Amino acid sequence: MFRSIRSRIAVSYTFLIVLAMTAITIYLSDLVRRTYLADLRTQLTAEARLVGEALRQPLTQVEPGEALDALARHYADLLNTRVTIIGVDGTVLGESHEDRTQMDNHLYRPEVQQALSTGQGNSIRLSRTAGYEMMYVAIPVKVEEQVVGLLRLALAVRQIEANVAHLRLTVVAAMLVTTLLAVLLAALIADRTAQPLHLLTDTVGRVARGDLNARLLPLTRDEVGMLTHAFNQMADRLREMISTLAEEQSRLAAVLEHMADGVLITDGEGGVRLINPAAARILNTSREAALGRSFAQATRHHRLIELWQQCREQGEEQIEPVEVDRRGPFLQVIVTPLRDAEPRACLVVLQDLTQVRRLETVRRDFISNISHELRTPLASLKALVETLRDGALEDRPAAQRFLDQMETEVDALTQMVQELLELSRIESGQVPFRLATVAVAEVVLPAVERLQAQAERAGLQLTVDLPADLPSILADAERIQQVVTNLLHNAIKFTPSGGEVTISAKASKDEVVISVRDTGVGIPADALGRIFERFYKVDRARAREGTGLGLAIAKHIVQGHAGRIWAESVEGRGSTFHSALPRVKPENVERA
Numbered sequence: 153m154f155r156s157i158r159s160r161i162a163v164s165y166t167f168l169i170v171l172a173m174t175a176i177t178i179y180l181s182d183l184v185r186r187t188y189l190a191d192l193r194t195q196l197t198a199e200a201r202l203v204g205e206a207l208r209q210p211l212t213q214v215e216p217g218e219a220l221d222a223l224a225r226h227y228a229d230l231l232n233t234r235v236t237i238i239g240v241d242g243t244v245l246g247e248s249h250e251d252r253t254q255m256d257n258h259l260y261r262p263e264v265q266q267a268l269s270t271g272q273g274n275s276i277r278l279s280r281t282a283g284y285e286m287m288y289v290a291i292p293v294k295v296e297e298q299v300v301g302l303l304r305l306a307l308a309v310r311q312i313e314a315n316v317a318h319l320r321l322t323v324v325a326a327m328l329v330t331t332l333l334a335v336l337l338a339a340l341i342a343d344r345t346a347q348p349l350h351l352l353t354d355t356v357g358r359v360a361r362g363d364l365n366a367r368l369l370p371l372t373r374d375e376v377g378m379l380t381h382a383f384n385q386m387a388d389r390l391r392e393m394i395s396t397l398a399e400e401q402s403r404l405a406a407v408l409e410h411m412a413d414g415v416l417i418t419d420g421e422g423g424v425r426l427i428n429p430a431a432a433r434i435l436n437t438s439r440e441a442a443l444g445r446s447f448a449q450a451t452r453h454h455r456l457i458e459l460w461q462q463c464r465e466q467g468e469e470q471i472e473p474v475e476v477d478r479r480g481p482f483l484q485v486i487v488t489p490l491r492d493a494e495p496r497a498c499l500v501v502l503q504d505l506t507q508v509r510r511l512e513t514v515r516r517d518f519i520s521n522i523s524h525e526l527r528t529p530l531a532s533l534k535a536l537v538e539t540l541r542d543g544a545l546e547d548r549p550a551a552q553r554f555l556d557q558m559e560t561e562v563d564a565l566t567q568m569v570q571e572l573l574e575l576s577r578i579e580s581g582q583v584p585f586r587l588a589t590v591a592v593a594e595v596v597l598p599a600v601e602r603l604q605a606q607a608e609r610a611g612l613q614l615t616v617d618l619p620a621d622l623p624s625i626l627a628d629a630e631r632i633q634q635v636v637t638n639l640l641h642n643a644i645k646f647t648p649s650g651g652e653v654t655i656s657a658k659a660s661k662d663e664v665v666i667s668v669r670d671t672g673v674g675i676p677a678d679a680l681g682r683i684f685e686r687f688y689k690v691d692r693a694r695a696r697e698g699t700g701l702g703l704a705i706a707k708h709i710v711q712g713h714a715g716r717i718w719a720e721s722v723e724g725r726g727s728t729f730h731s732a733l734p735r736v737k738p739e740n741v742e743r744a
Contacts, residue, residue, distance in 0.1 A: 161345060165338035166331060173327035189287065189309065193274050196233065196289040196305045203227050204293045204303045207237065211245075211293055211301045220246030234286075234306040238264060240299055256280075258304075263290040267302055276309065285309050348376045352383060364391040414502030416447070418460070420494045424450050434481055434502050447500075456485060456500075463487040464496045473505065482509045534562050571701040578708040585628040585712055589736050592622045592657050592664060595629055599636040600655065603644060611649035614640075617656035624736040625664050631709045632733065635717075638702040639668040639729045647672035647726070663715065664735045669728040675721040683719060706731070 210223060224235040228248035237246035242259020244252040258264055266273030267290040279286045290304040351368060358366035367384050408415055414431030418424055427442045427450070435442075435451055442450040448457050459470045470487040484503040489496075577583045600616055607614040625632075636655070643653045651671040658665055675683060684707040710717040710731050721727035 159342075161338055161342040163338075165341070166335050169331050169334040170327070173330060177324060177327065185313075189276065192287055192307065192309070193289060196287065196307060197272060197274070197291070199231050199233070200289050200291045200303055200305045203231070203235065203305070204291050207293055207301070207303060208295055211237070212295055221248075221252065224248040231305065232307075236304040236306065238290075238302040238304060240301060245301065261288070261290075261304075263288040263304060264302060266290070267292050268299070279306070345376070348380070352376075352380055356383070359387055359390070364394070412504070414500075414504075416442075416450070416500040416502075417490070418447050418498050418500070420496040422446050422448075422464075422496075430504075431500075431502055434476075434483065434504060459485055459487050460498060460500060463489055463498050467491070482506045534559075534566070571705060575701055575705050575708065578705065578712060583631075583712075585631060587626050587628055587713070589624045590627050590629045590632070591624050592666065593618055595625075595627065595632040596636055596655060596657070596666065599633055599640055602637060603640050606641075607644050607653060610644055610647070612644060612647055613652045614644075615652065615654040617654060619658070622657055623659050623664060625733045626736050627713055627733055632713070635706040635709050635731055636666065636668070638706045639731070642702065643668050643670035643672065643727070643729075646670070651726075659735060662735060663732045665730050665732045667728055667730045669726065671726040674723040674725050675719065675727055676723050680719060680721055684717070 206227075207223065210220065220237050224237055224246040225248045228235040235246075235248040236244060236258070238258050239245050242257040242264065244255045244258055246252065247255065262275040262277070263273035266275075271292060273290040274288060276285060276287050278284065286306045286308050288304055288306045290302055292299045293301045293303055355366050355368040364387065367387065368380050408426075408428040411428065412430055414434045415426070415428045416424055416431050417426040424442050424445055424447060427439055429439070432439050432442065435453075437450060447460050451457060451460075453474070453476055455472075455474045459472055459474070462468075463470045467489050469489065470485070472485055474483045474485045476483065481504050484505050486501040486503070488499045488501070490499055574583075596616065596618060600614060604614060640653065640655065647653060647670045653671075654669045656667050656669070658667075684703045707717050710733065713733055715731060715733040717729070717731045719727060719729045
């Protein structure tokens with residue numbers, strides 16, 4: 153609003169003076185008015201009491217009429233006021249200025265009511281008869297402590313208002329003179345204050361234009377001098393910070409130049425502000441071709457563009473693996489919003505995981521190949537065992553025990569091969585999941601029935617707790633039955649006789665959680681995070697039979713359903729395995 157500090161100071165001083173004088177004028181006017189009215193009220197009250205004493209006898213002896221009117225006019229002339237004599241019932245008995253026969257009943261006038269209740273009443277209001285504002289004072293007239301009537305005196309307040317108006321004019325004139333002097337004083341103060349600030353402004357301009365050595369000698373010891381000293385310190389720090397930032401920028405540029413991960417930075421408009429050589433190599437472009445262009449033009453890959461747009465729209469970090477093309481690199485893309493730098497600006501990191509993916513593929517292929525290779529000799533061993541059982545071995549009891557042991561080992565190897573194949577197929581996505589709306593009981597009860605006999609042989613109590621109002625789940629029933637069977641089998645196997653295994657389910661907003669709880673040996677805390685790894689066995693609790701693949705298979709099946717699986721356990725007190733699967737929402741059921 154004001155372009156110079158001189159105007160700002162002068163106008164501010166003037167405004168404050170005008171505001172103060174206006175407030176003083178209003179306050180003094182109100183104070184004088186209230187003081188005059190208070191004095192007038194006191195005077196009228198005293199006069200009313202004197203006249204009331206004189207009217208005690210006439211009110212008891214004289215009939216209402218001309219006699220009381222004459223008394224009212226007599227006292228009105230003496231006191232220069234309006235006198236009204238009022239009966240106890242509010243009837244006007246005598247009046248000095250008006251025709252009492254034309255006047256209303258005065259019982260409910262404010263001053264009359266107040267006089268009857270407190271012994272004295274007063275009010276300032278517009279007179280209906282006179283047509284202007286008047287002050288009324290009323291007192292009761294008593295004879296032997298009994299009210300025989302009331303006396304009211306009234307006086308116009310126009311003279312008081314005239315005196316107050318005259319005072320206002322006097323104060324306003326004084327305010328105008330004071331304001332003129334204040335403006336002259338403010339202009340002088342503004343000049344003295346603005347002069348060192350102009351010098352400081354010139355010096356700041358030199359620094360802004362790049363002259364970091366510009367300084368100003370403090371001319372005063374007041375706030376402006378302190379500001380000048382602080383500016384000189386700030387300029388010194390600024391020069392140091394710029395030098396430090398230049399060095400850090402050089403180091404950062406060197407890091408970006410030689411790092412293996414690709415890095416891009418886009419601004420709020422979507423243009424590429426920075427791209428390092430690794431990103432240019434991964435995207436098969438050049439720095440010159442990418443800088444200044446949009447992210448979509450620089451990358452030319454729909455999935456990268458989608459992740460970048462999601463980050464800009466949602467303001468959240470996006471992490472996802474992306475395969476550029478069949479023969480191109482396999483990337484881990486991390487898009488992070490740079491909220492502190494610029495709205496909708498993003499940092500894009502491209503991690504080349506092509507070699508890691510290739511090694512993972514080799515590992516999965518190895519498991520698949522070795523499993524296929526083991527199936528033939530295992531089948532041969534199985535046939536040999538059957539042949540020996542039917543043969544004529546000399547020591548039949550020993551041969552039988554030997555053959556039983558071989559068969560047991562062969563069965564274990566066969567189970568391992570089958571589970572390895574199953575796990576490999578699930579990991580590689582070769583097993584299609586036939587998703588359908590399935591009731592939770594359809595995947596839980598068959599597994600319970602299948603293992604009920606095993607639990608009874610082990611001396612365990614197998615309990616099922618399924619609420620009747622459980623929503624359905626979206627799942628491949630056969631595969632989820634396999635998950636429940638694996639979890640129940642583990643719980644039965646590692647729970648001592650006399651224990652309890654409970655399978656239950658509960659629903660949340662988006663999923664249904666199936667839980668298997670046992671009272672078995674439990675899992676050590678340091679091993680709890682690894683129990684879903686293939687071939688992993690807990691030394692104490694899991695050292696018995698088994699391939700160590702059941703939980704790994706269960707994990708991959710649940711994850712293939714977009715679900716979650718985890719375990720909770722306290723060693724020596726049992727374990728609880730949870731598998732969460734997406735629920736079918738009511739609207740989807742109705743739509744189907």
